[in-house]
Amino acid sequence: MNDTLMTTYNRLPVSFTKGSGIWLEASDGRRYLDALSGIAVCGLGHAHPAISAAISEQSSQLLHTSNLYGIEKQQQLADRLTDITGMEKAFFCNSGAEANECAIKIARRVGHQRGIQTPGIIVMEGSFHGRTLATLTATANEGAKKGFGPLVEGFFRAPYNNPDAVAAFSDNPDIVAVLVEPIQGEGGIQIPAEDYLEQLREICNQNNWLLMLDEIQSGTGRTGHWFACNGAGVSPDVITVAKGLGNGVPIGVCLAREDAAAALVPGSHGTTFGGNPLCCATALAVLDTIENENLLQNAASTGQYLLDLLREGLGHADGITDIRGIGLLLAIELERPCGELVQKALDNNLLINVTAGNVIRLLPPLITTREQAAEIAAGLIPLVQNFLNKNHDQTT
Ligand SMILES: Cc1ncc(COP(=O)(O)O)c(C=O)c1O
Incomplete structure (x- = not known):
């Protein structure tokens, strides 16, 4: 993107210009659901x-x-x-x-x-x-x-x-x-x-x-x-x-x-x-x-709700090792490396992270509502299913 920056990061091809609550807006006007909070930083979302x-x-x-x-x-x-x-x-x-x-x-x-x-x-x-x-x-x-x-x-x-x-x-x-x-x-x-x-x-x-x-x-x-x-x-x-x-x-x-x-x-x-x-x-x-804003309580209950939705949607899928979380610190562990899901999610206006190679990490803001948690799950579940199906097809 900019060759005057030291090459300490492989950056994704997007940059954001403003945010509001759980949403970020990119320079081209596209809106993204932020399920990462700047890596567990923006707990109150953006522009609170x-x-x-x-x-x-x-x-x-x-x-x-x-x-x-x-x-x-x-x-x-x-x-x-x-x-x-x-x-x-x-x-x-x-x-x-x-x-x-x-x-x-x-x-x-x-x-x-x-x-x-x-x-x-x-x-x-x-x-x-x-x-x-x-x-x-x-x-x-x-x-x-x-x-x-x-x-x-x-x-x-x-x-x-x-x-x-x-x-x-x-x-x-x-x-x-x-x-x-x-x-x-x-x-x-x-x-x-x-x-x-x-x-x-x-x-x-x-x-x-x-x-x-x-x-x-x-x-x-x-x-x-x-x-x-x-x-x-x-x-x-x-x-x-x-x-x-x-x-x-x-x-x-x-x-x-x-x-x-x-x-x-x-x-x-x-x-x-x-x-x-x-x-x-x-x-x-x-x-x-x-x-x-009672956000400790919200993190606990919305986190549990999101965890339940993810377990419902992906818990029985082949290739998933574990779905775990506490509050709004959540993970979906896959059998194989899944880093490419970050770009796939980005293409679908959703910000997630993959850590330790095969763990999808979700860190939505503490202000996330149940409806927004449902939106995160609805966006992510099909992406993971497609990824697993594709990998399954390649190995059978
Ligand atoms: C558990 C833990 N400790 C320390 C750090 C380092 O924090 P910083 O990047 O602000 O130096 C991080 C950052 O990811 C972390 O997750």
Whole structure:
């Protein structure tokens, strides 16, 4: 499309000029049903009046001052997020990877305070934590790491959804933390056993390890709870949040319990933009809107409705391995790679994503109505059926 951009993305041949609710409009005037929300970011859809108003009002007063000064909106947002999560301290940044960097740095400092020279963090197979060097190392995908060595030391990997494999590190005195997604997003919407987080909490308690949850994709209402750990009834030591928190305005946050957060002192970590008035005013409006419009409840019920429709339409089809979801975080897993479905859906005015090669990922906005969920299902089901039939014909 434009050869002055670095070639980090294979972009689809469309660009959008405006949006409204769950709909996006392309430069040629075509309208698309957005079942991806900018990869779990625009939970309130596009051009939500409450968000536009918050951005407009804040931008007419003050955009940025830096963290050298007090920032009222940052303090309010920290109060709100610590209230919701039961954490005690917040560090604001600009992205998910940065929120995880902060978590990793907290774990490292805690380790050094305990006299551990080479502190280790357990991460999972199938994980995704970001693209900075440390978060890339924590990420499982070998392809994403290729050509970027030397990577960062101090990460140990265990299979996902396997608490015993984590407990097996108990005899390693270097371990200080477990970093895990409550539901793996990029790894294919992997939903672990109901008591997985509870078991990890127990193992971390026994070993004096920090339990650090990456809720960057699973958080801010997507699962029908504020955070997946609220739904699981588990209180971690650290939670990282980004994506949906700003509805498109870049903001991330690392939330922590007081004793873990105390590892960071003035000068040990920082950011120029993080937590500026604009981002924090927007995030406050996002939280207010989720509350005012009952969107946690909507994500849970509309998500279940969409899941039921997909199971009804595709559950018995040959070539489907699983249809799963929690809230508006949904997946249809196929037996074979199905990346071409993204373009097919685009041709049919529907935005979806395929991750882990063979998993159709749906992340519709939290504002999605039952009628819109039915529209998504009605658009997607025949595309998947045609794809399966075509593949079936080719192999018989
Ligand atoms: C679970 C998880 N962690 C971290 C990240 C990285 O976030 P960002 O792209 O904002 O750096 C992502 C992004 O997809 C994610 O899904």
